[in-house]
Amino acid sequence: PHAVHLSDYAPYPFVIDGVELTFRLDPGRTRVISRIAFSPNPDGPGHSALQLDGERLKLIWARIDGAPVEPRITPEGLTCDVPTGSFVWEAEVEVDPAANTALEGLYMSNGMYCTQCEAQGFRRITYYPDRPDVMARFEVTIESDAPVRLSNGNPQEPDAQGRARWSDPWPKPAYLFALVAGNLTARSASFTTRSGREVALNVYVRPGDEDRCDYALDALIRSMRWDEEVYGREYDLDVFNIVAVDDFNMGAMENKGLNIFNSKYVLASPQTATDRDYEMIEGIIAHEYFHNWTGNRITCRDWFQLCLKEGLTVFRDQQFTGDMRSAPVKRIEDVLQLRARQFREDAGPLSHPVRPESYIEINNFYTATVYEKGAEVIGMLRRLVGAEAYDKALALYFDRHDGQACTIEDWLKVFEDATGRDLTQFKRWYTQSGTPHLRVLESWEDGTYSLHLQQQTPPTPGQPEKAPQVIPVAVGLLDPGGREVVPTRLLELTQAEQSFSFEGLSDRPVPSLLRGFSAPVVIERASTAQERALLLAHDTDPFNRWEAGRALAKELLVDMISNGTDPGDDYPGALGKVIEDEGLDPAFRALTLALPSEDDIAQTLKTAGITPDPMAVHEALNRLAVACARHLRAPLAALHDALAPNGPYTPDAEAAGRRSLRGAALGLLTRIDDGSRAEAQFAQADNMTEELGALTALLRAGKGHEQLAQFERKWSQDRLVMDKWFSVQVMLAAPREACEIADRLTAHPAFDWKNPNRFRAVLGGLAANHAGFHAPGGAAYALAADWLIRLDPVNPQTTARMSTMFETWRRYDADRQDMMRAALERLAAAPGVSRDTGEMVGRMLG
Numbered sequence: 018p019h020a021v022h023l024s025d026y027a028p029y030p031f032v033i034d035g036v037e038l039t040f041r042l043d044p045g046r047t048r049v050i051s052r053i054a055f056s057p058n059p060d061g062p063g064h065s066a067l068q069l070d071g072e073r074l075k076l077i078w079a080r081i082d083g084a085p086v087e088p089r090i091t092p093e094g095l096t097c098d099v100p101t102g103s104f105v106w107e108a109e110v111e112v113d114p115a116a117n118t119a120l121e122g123l124y125m126s127n128g129m130y131c132t133q134c135e136a137q138g139f140r141r142i143t144y145y146p147d148r149p150d151v152m153a154r155f156e157v158t159i160e161s162d163a164p165v166r167l168s169n170g171n172p173q174e175p176d177a178q179g180r181a182r183w184s185d186p187w188p189k190p191a192y193l194f195a196l197v198a199g200n201l202t203a204r205s206a207s208f209t210t211r212s213g214r215e216v217a218l219n220v221y222v223r224p225g226d227e228d229r230c231d232y233a234l235d236a237l238i239r240s241m242r243w244d245e246e247v248y249g250r251e252y253d254l255d256v257f258n259i260v261a262v263d264d265f266n267m268g269a270m271e272n273k274g275l276n277i278f279n280s281k282y283v284l285a286s287p288q289t290a291t292d293r294d295y296e297m298i299e300g301i302i303a304h305e306y307f308h309n310w311t312g313n314r315i316t317c318r319d320w321f322q323l324c325l326k327e328g329l330t331v332f333r334d335q336q337f338t339g340d341m342r343s344a345p346v347k348r349i350e351d352v353l354q355l356r357a358r359q360f361r362e363d364a365g366p367l368s369h370p371v372r373p374e375s376y377i378e379i380n381n382f383y384t385a386t387v388y389e390k391g392a393e394v395i396g397m398l399r400r401l402v403g404a405e406a407y408d409k410a411l412a413l414y415f416d417r418h419d420g421q422a423c424t425i426e427d428w429l430k431v432f433e434d435a436t437g438r439d440l441t442q443f444k445r446w447y448t449q450s451g452t453p454h455l456r457v458l459e460s461w462e463d464g465t466y467s468l469h470l471q472q473q474t475p476p477t478p479g480q481p482e483k484a485p486q487v488i489p490v491a492v493g494l495l496d497p498g499g500r501e502v503v504p505t506r507l508l509e510l511t512q513a514e515q516s517f518s519f520e521g522l523s524d525r526p527v528p529s530l531l532r533g534f535s536a537p538v539v540i541e542r543a544s545t546a547q548e549r550a551l552l553l554a555h556d557t558d559p560f561n562r563w564e565a566g567r568a569l570a571k572e573l574l575v576d577m578i579s580n581g582t583d584p585g586d587d588y589p590g591a592l593g594k595v596i597e598d599e600g601l602d603p604a605f606r607a608l609t610l611a612l613p614s615e616d617d618i619a620q621t622l623k624t625a626g627i628t629p630d631p632m633a634v635h636e637a638l639n640r641l642a643v644a645c646a647r648h649l650r651a652p653l654a655a656l657h658d659a660l661a662p663n664g665p666y667t668p669d670a671e672a673a674g675r676r677s678l679r680g681a682a683l684g685l686l687t688r689i690d691d692g693s694r695a696e697a698q699f700a701q702a703d704n705m706t707e708e709l710g711a712l713t714a715l716l717r718a719g720k721g722h723e724q725l726a727q728f729e730r731k732w733s734q735d736r737l738v739m740d741k742w743f744s745v746q747v748m749l750a751a752p753r754e755a756c757e758i759a760d761r762l763t764a765h766p767a768f769d770w771k772n773p774n775r776f777r778a779v780l781g782g783l784a785a786n787h788a789g790f791h792a793p794g795g796a797a798y799a800l801a802a803d804w805l806i807r808l809d810p811v812n813p814q815t816t817a818r819m820s821t822m823f824e825t826w827r828r829y830d831a832d833r834q835d836m837m838r839a840a841l842e843r844l845a846a847a848p849g850v851s852r853d854t855g856e857m858v859g860r861m862l863g
C-alpha cells in the first residue's frame with residue numbers, strides 16, 4: 018500500500034454543481050443511482066479525465082450527458098474521458114449492506130440501514146470524488162418500506178411513488194453524507210434559535226429504548242444554546258436528527274443534520290447508566306453538535322488538516338463541559354486523559370505531529386494526538402492571545418471561511434490578522450511531534466527569585482531534532498506559609514533556555530508551575546515532599562493542588578518500587594486533609610483520592626530510566642491503597658455514610674460529585690474490610706453508579722463473585738449494561754487470572770465479537786488491566802493477538818485501533834519485549850492483513 022503525502026496536495030479538476038442520489042434499499046442488493054453535475058474547477062489544473070473513487074461497488078451502468086460510457090475500473094475507483102466544459106455523470110451501482118461487517122459505507126445494524134462515511138466510506142456507496150475539498154449540495158431519495166427513512170438536510174414531501182426525499186441546502190463533502198432507514202422510534206423536542214428558526218429535534222432509537230433518550234435530548238438543547246451564547250453560532254436547518262446504533266466503530270459522527278451515535282453515547286437511565294456515562298453523553302452530543310460549524314460549515318481541505326476540525330471541536334466541547342459542570346474538575350479529567358492516551362502515544366513508535374505529513378490509512382490518524390493534543394494547542398493559543406482576542410479571531414474565522422475547506426495555515430492566518438501576532442514559531446505545535454520536557458532550575462538572591470527554564474523534546478519517529486516551541490507557562494508563587502505572594506503570571510518560553518525573575522520577595526517562594534496545565538509538557542523539577550504538601554494544602558490553582566497530590570503519590574510509588582520502602586504516613590495524612598475539607602468540591606476530593614493508574618506509573622518509571630515490572634507496580638499500588646485505607650479508615654467510613662443517597666438519582670454534576678467521592682471512599686474501605694459495606698451498597702443501589710461502584714470495589718478486592726452472577730442475571734437482556742459486566746471482570750481481575758477470565762468470556766454465548774463495543778469490553782478490558790495484560794508468560798499477549806487476527810478481516814478499523822495495546826512494547830524487559838514483538842509479528846504476517854492493521858503494526862515494529 019502506498020503512502021499519501023501532504024506535500025502532494027492538488028486541487029480536484031472539477032467542481033460539483035449538484036448531486037442527486039436515489040437509494041433502493043435491499044439488505045443484500047441495494048441499488049444506488051447517482052446524478053452528478055460537474056464543471057471544470059477554475060482553480061484546477063485544466064482539462065482532465067474524470068477520476069472517481071469507488072470500492073467494493075458493482076457498476077451496473079454509467080452515462081455521461083445521457084450517453085452510455087464504459088469507464089476503466091480498478092479496485093480503488095474509475096477513470097473516464099469527459100467532454101470539456103460542464104457535463105452530467107450518471108451511474109447505478111449495487112452494494113451489499115448485509116455483508117458489510119467493516120461498518121464503513123452503507124451497512125446494517127440490527128436490521129436497520131445506516132452509514133458511516135468519514136473518512137473515506139462514501140466511496141463504498143457510489144463512485145464519487147471522495148475528498149473533503151469537493152463540496153456539493155445533495156438531494157436524496159430513499160425507496161424502502163422501512164417506517165423511518167432519514168438523510169441529511171431538510172425533509173421534503175415524499176415523491177409520487179411514496180419515496181422519502183431529503184434536500185440539504187448546505188454544500189458538504191461526501192464524508193458528511195448519511196442515510197438511516199429502519200424500524201425506529203423517536204423522542205422529540207424543539208428548539209428556537211436566537212433568530213427565531215424553529216428546529217425539530219429527534220433522537221431515534223430502537224423501539225423499547227425511547228425512555229432512555231431524555232438526557233441526550235437535554236444535552237443537545239443545552240449545546241445549541243451554549244454555541245449561540247459563547248460562539249455566536251446558530252443552527253441552520255429545520256431538523257436535527259440523532260440516531261443511536263449498536264454497531265459502530267467509534268463514538269459518534271457529525272453528519273450534516275443527521276448525527277449517528279454509538280448507542281452507548283445516547284441511551285441513559287439512572288438504572289443502566291453511570292455518572293461517567295452521563296458525562297460522556299453530554300460531552301459527545303455537544304462535540305458532534307459543535308461540528309456543525311467547526312467541521313461542517315468550515316471543513317478540512319484534506320485529511321492532513323483533520324486537527325483543524327477535531328482539535329477545535331474537542332476544545333469547544335471541553336469548554337462546554339467546564340461551563341456545565343466544574344471547570345477545574347473537567348480540566349483535571351482532561352489532563353488525566355491526555356497523559357494516559359496522548360503522552361503514551363507520543364512516548365512510543367506511533368508518535369506523530371498534530372498535523373501528520375503522510376499516512377497509508379487515514380482512519381489510523383483519529384488519534385489522541387490529533388484530537389486531544391490538537392485541543393491543547395488551541396487552549397495554548399487562547400492563553401497566549403487572551404480570551405478577547407480569541408473571540409475576535411474566531412468571529413473572523415467563521416466570517417472569512419464559511420463554506421470553505423481550509424488548512425491550518427488558514428486558521429493561523431486568521432489569528433495573525435486578528436491579533437497582529439506572528440505565529441510562525443507557534444506553528445511548530447502542529448508540525449513537530451513529541452512531548453516537550455521542561456527542565457526547571459531556580460535561584461534566589463536578595464529578594465529576587467529566578468526561574469531558568471530549558472525545553473527539550475525527545476526524538477520521535479522521523480524527527481530526530483526539534484526546534485524550540487512557544488510554551489506558555491502559567492506561574493504563581495506561594496510563600497513558605499502557603500500564602501500566594503505572586504498571582505498567576507503567564508511566561509512565554511520561546512528559546513531553548515530562558516530565565517524569568519520575580520523581584521521584591523521577602524522569603525524564598527515555592528513555585529506553582531504550569532498552572533491549569535497551561536501547556537502539554539512534562540515538567541522536570543527536583544522538588545521536596547514538603548513543597549508538594551504545601552501546594553496540595555494551599556495552592557490557589559485547583560489544578561496544581563490536585564497535581565501536587567498526584568506528584569506526591571507518584572514519587573512515593575517510584576520510591577516504593579525502586580527501593581522497597583514503605584508507604585509511610587505522610588501521603589495518607591496529606592490526603593486526609595483534602596478529603597475532610599468540606600469547603601472543597603466533592604468531585605475534586607474524589608479525584609485527589611484516586612491513585613495514579615498502573616500504566617501511568619509504568620510510563621513514569623520508564624521516563625526516569627527504570628524498566629517497569631508490571632507485577633511490582635501492581636503490588637506497590639495495592640500496598641499504597643491499603644495504607645491509605647488503613648490510615649483514613651474513620652474519615653472514609655464517615656464520608657461513605659454521610660454521602661449516602663438522600664433522594665432520587667439526578668445526573669447533575671453536584672450529585673455525581675458526591676457519588677464519586679462516596680465511590681472512592683468505598684473502593685479504599687473494601688480493600689481492608691470484609692466486603693460487607695460494598696455488598697450492602699450493591700444490594701440497596703437504585704442506580705447504576707452505585708451498583709457498579711459497589712461491584713467494582715468488590716472485584717478489585719478479589720471479592721464479589723456472587724454479585725457478579727447476580728448482575729448478569731439481572732441485566733442479561735440489556736446490551737449496554739452487559740458490556741459493563743464483560744469489561745469489569747477482566748479489567749479488575751487479579752493479574753494471573755485476567756487472561757483466563759478473558760478467554761472464558763470469549764466463549765460466553767453473549768460474546769458477539771463482531772460488535773465493536775462487546776469486543777472492546779473483553780479484549781480492551783484485558784489490555785486495560787496493566788498487570789493482567791503483562792502477566793508473566795505472555796498468555797494475554799497471545800490471546801489478544803489471536804483475537805485481533807480474527808477480527809481484522811471482518812473489521813479492520815477496530816482491529817487497527819485496538820492493536821495500539823502493543824504500542825508500549827519497548828517499555829518493558831527483554832522477555833516481555835520478545836513476546837510482544839512476536840505477537841505483533843504474528844499480526845503482521847496474518848494472511849491478507851488489512852491496510853489499516855498492516856500500517857499500525859508496521860509503525861509499531863518500526
Ligand code: HT7
Nearest residue numbers: 135136266267269270271380383
Ligand atoms: N468525526 C468523527 C470521526 C469518526 C470516524 C472516523 C473514522 C472512522 C469512523 C468514524 N466514526 C466517527 C467523530 C468525531 O470526531 O466527532
Ligand code: ZN
Nearest residue numbers: 304308327330
Ligand atoms: Zn469530532
